[in-house]
Structure formats: structure tokens, C-alpha cells
Amino acid sequence: MASTARAEERLTVHLTVNGQPLEETVDARLLLVHFIRDVLELTGTHVGCDTTSCGACAVLLDGRAVKSCTVFAVQADGRDIVTIEGLEQNGAPHPVQAAFFEKHAMDCGYCTPGMVISGYSLLQRNGDPTEDEIREAISGNLCRCTGYANIVDAIRTAAEHQRNGGTV
């Protein structure tokens, strides 16, 4: 044990959020979603179910979409986080966000940040997804309004824009 670090209840983390390097001291038990919303005041990331079901809290952790209600902020030490606010490019909505607007892919909008993050994440690894692949990619995100049809349509539209020379 001599050379080993000891466990601590409060720790200082260094991480990047939406390109911004940050240092914060947090409780070990602080969940990443509460760090993002309450400490950083980035309230675009939502808490829906708080039980790892709904995906409204999805963010990118080192480029991978994860449920930020099921990660501790201390686990993000040294990592790169992108939230829905970080997708915007030069003050304009990201093409996936624009496609959600164009296709009316929301009703109440509560699930939208998570849906956009999952859609973005899919298009990073698959530029021409089938409808089944899109539905699979958003299967960890619940929407109780739309019936999903317009969300699937928006992600397919964003993929088309991307293939026609836009960047996603």
C-alpha cells in the first residue's frame, strides 16, 4: 500500500468539456450529469429517468455516446466530454440538429439532446445507415411523443447532407 494512492471522498479532476479544459474539485459520488448541469450549468443535457433507461442524459465521453447519469464525474478525469452545446459549429446548429429542426423530429423536446447525440455518434462511424441501423442506434433513447418516425427521418436526412458534402 505504501506506493499506492488512497481512496478519497473529494477529488480534483481535469477534463475537457466542449473543447474547454477545466479543473474542478468534486465529491466522488457526483454523477457526471449533475456535474454538467449543476456545476458547469450546461443544462442542455437532460435528466429523464435517472435510472439508466431513457438516454436523455447522453453525452460523448472520448467520442462515445454514454448515459451521463451512470458515470461518476471523477471517472471523466483526463477525458474529453462533448455535450449537446458542443455540437454547435460557429454559432450555427450542427447538421444533425438542423435535420431535427427540418424534419420536426421532436414534440416536447425533452429527449432531443440525447437523440441528437446518439444520431451524431452513429453518423461518425456509419455515413449511410439503413433505417434498421438508425433505429438500433437510438434504441437506448426513449421518446414518448413522436413515435420515432421523424427522428429516424432526421438522422437519415443528416446522413444524406453529410454524403452530399456537408460535414457531420
Added chain:
Amino acid sequence: MRWYDWREISRGEPIFPARFAYVAPRSIEDAIALLSHYGTDARALAGGQSLIPLMKLRLAGPKYLVDLNRIGGLATIEETDGFLSIGALVREADVEASALLRSRYPAIADTAAVVGDPLVRNLGTIGGNLAHGDPANDHPATMLALGAEVIAQGPRGERVIPVADLFEGFFTTSLKPGEVLTRIRVPRPASGCGSAYLKLERKVGDLATAGVAAFVQLEGDVCRAAGIGLTNVGSLPIKARKAEASLVGKRLDERAFADAADLAAEEADPASDLRGPVDYKRDMVRVLTRRALRRAVERAQA
């Protein structure tokens, strides 16, 4: 106040775990030293997709959390002489996407693809799925069917635990305090082998109503070896030994599948719950066993 209205119970406060102390060691030796030092008050954290929800609901309350995610070398998939070796920290999404697993160990890729949902699979690990000891988890059945072993590293070095000896009770494994499940070892399949995992779930992200893993080794159309594992139809993951034995030496036709499926349904020991009554679950084991065997044989012959 209605008992199910969590907003009233929590007065609108978010759900978060009890206080704990956290440490993220950089080496497996440090992790073992910390886990040994803190003993039964400590839990190892891998993907956290089962443990963190339990901590939030206060069903688990470790005083110390030893995060394994900073330890290098535990996230590789390799085929060595005689074995496939999967590091405990390989994420389910990477298991699902692995070309090696899809082509040579398809039941393992099948299994990863139905764990949780895509967001959960980006963090959840194959080692955590086994070490958590939840009979509703999917990988145990597949590893039982494939005759896999796990490597446990502890203060006194490494030991090999057959997966058939890993599960001792509900959420209880034969891992000792201070031991970390570091790798999973699966025998390399001979020619003529095939495998598959099928899960019945009410919706994406739900635990299995029932799940069945099947493995066969064929010589011509005669079965030389068979493995069948069952998910969430007992207090432990079940190795359906009678069903396995019924296949060996037989020509694998629909009759053999049906006989094995009947035996697997008998070996299942499900409880009645929101996912269905006992008879229904047994019947689903029967149906899934037949289908999983059929798919395993198709793959063996492909």
C-alpha cells in the same frame, strides 16, 4: 404519498449514491492491494452500468470504489495457442463489433449485441457482466455453453476458475475479496463448431425473460460436443447438462433439437414475475433452445 411516486419520496431531488471514497489505480497490482486493504467495504468498478444503478438505488453501498478503468492491458482480444483471451475491460460495443468474435465465436458477439442498449454497451464490460454475479446477465450462459474459464488475479497471484464454478449464489461469485477477474479464456473451436445466443426481452434494455446459448461441434452431421447455457431462469446461470448430453453422438436433426429443448426446459428453474409465469418461461427456454441449436448447427455447417 403513493409508494411508487419517487418524485414525492425524493422531494424532487436527483437520485445519487451514498458517500464513498474513490481511487483509480494505474496497475492491477495496486488495484489488488487496495481491494485487499479495504476488504468487503470495497467494490471494483469496471463499466459501472450495473453497479452504479444499484448504488443510486442504495441497493449497493460500498464505502470504497476502486476504478479499474485506468489499468492498461485489460481491454484486448487475442487468440493464443489453444485459447481465445478476452480482457475483462473490453466494452460490450467492442465485443459486438469484433470481426474475430463474429466469425469464430459468434455466440459471444450475439450476446454482447443484446446487453442493455447501445449507450450502455459503450461503457459496460464483458468482465463486469460476469463478475457482477447477476443470473439475469447474458454472458454467463454463453460462457457456460462454450466451456470458458476466467482468470482471477489476487494477492497470491493468478488462478483459473471454470465459469461453471464462478457462480455460487444470487449476486455471489467465487471471487475472493482482493481478487480481480482480469481475463476470460475460451477454448479455440475445432473445425465444425458453431454457436449462437438468443434472448427474449420485452423491450431493448430489459433483462431477459429467458436467454439460451448453444454450442455444437459436428463431425459430418453427428454431434461430438455440445454446450447449452440458460439466462435468468434460476437463481444462478444454468448449464443444461442433460440437454447437452442428449445431443452428443446424435445426428442433429429437428428431433434431436426438440428432445434437447424439452430437457433444457426441465433444467430451467424460473420464478414467476413481471416477465411472466413459470410455465411460460419454461416454454420460452424450450423454444429458444431449439432455435439457438438450429442456428449453431447452421453456423457450424457454413
